[in-house]
Amino acid sequence: MSVIVLAGMIGAGKSTYTTLISEELNSTAFYEQVKDNAILEKFYDNPKRWAFSLQIFFLNTRFRSIKQALVHRHNVLDRSIYEDALFTRINYEQGNMSEAEMSLYTDLLDNMMEEIDGMPKKGPDLLIYLRGSLDTHLERIQKRGRPFEQVEGNPELLDYYKKLHSRYDDWFASYDKSPTLVIDIDEINLELPGHQELVMKKIKDALKETQEV
Incomplete structure (x- = not known):
């Protein structure tokens, strides 16, 4: 059983990689909910009103996905619960969430991680970090074409992207749940x-190394 999770900033191409990997390895793909997420676009329009609701939505869906993934035979997730706290922390630091909301979120996340640690399979076999320059991410966000993600005329959103991007390497350096692979x-x-x-x-070489270990 191979559990692979993708990680990377908005616009890194996680869903595209997930589709490729799932087809090549005959795995089940778990995708982040975007189309059926009624809160996401509201967050981009008014982050101070909707940041906490959005992070709770994602925390809940990512917890459900990782629980299913860790008992499934072969699967790949386009984003996982392991990097969820990074987005929440940035929102808190930018004043989009209160201290009480941040405390509640952290308590919920800790509770969920304890349950994951108690599962027979405690983590993924491989985390793939899609790492690139901010310019590459912004180009791909523009190409993807979701209107609410565009930075033109929205300096606050650009600042959010810059801050998020600047923190990803530190998050990756602290990740310790599984072997990793970086793709530039x-x-x-x-x-x-x-x-x-x-x-x-x-990816196959990295998985082979994890199996040998």
Whole structure:
């Protein structure tokens, strides 16, 4: 059983990688809820009103996904509960959440992580960090075309992206739940010939190493 989780900032390409990996490895794909998320667009419009609600929504759905994933045979998640707290912390630091809300969120997360630690399989087999420059992420956000994600005319949203991006390497350095693989999205583009094959070789080699350990 192989459990793979993707990590990376908004616009890194996690869903695209999830689809590729799930098809190549015949795994079940777990996707972050965007289309059926009634709160997400409201958050971008008014983060101070909706940040806490959005983070609780994502915490709940990511907890459900990781629980299902850790008892499933083969699967890949396009974002997991392990990086959820980073987004919440940024929102708190930017004044979008109160101290009481941050405390409640942290208590809920700790409670959920205790339950995960008690499961027969306590973590993923591999975390893949899609790492790239802020410019690459912004270009991909623009190309994806979701109106509420665009920074043009929205300096506060650009500041949010900059702060989030600046903290990802520190988050990754502190991650200790599984072996990891870094893919440089400044250099790798799945739309270019041969790049999908290159990525899958890296992933299969990394999985082989985890199995040998």
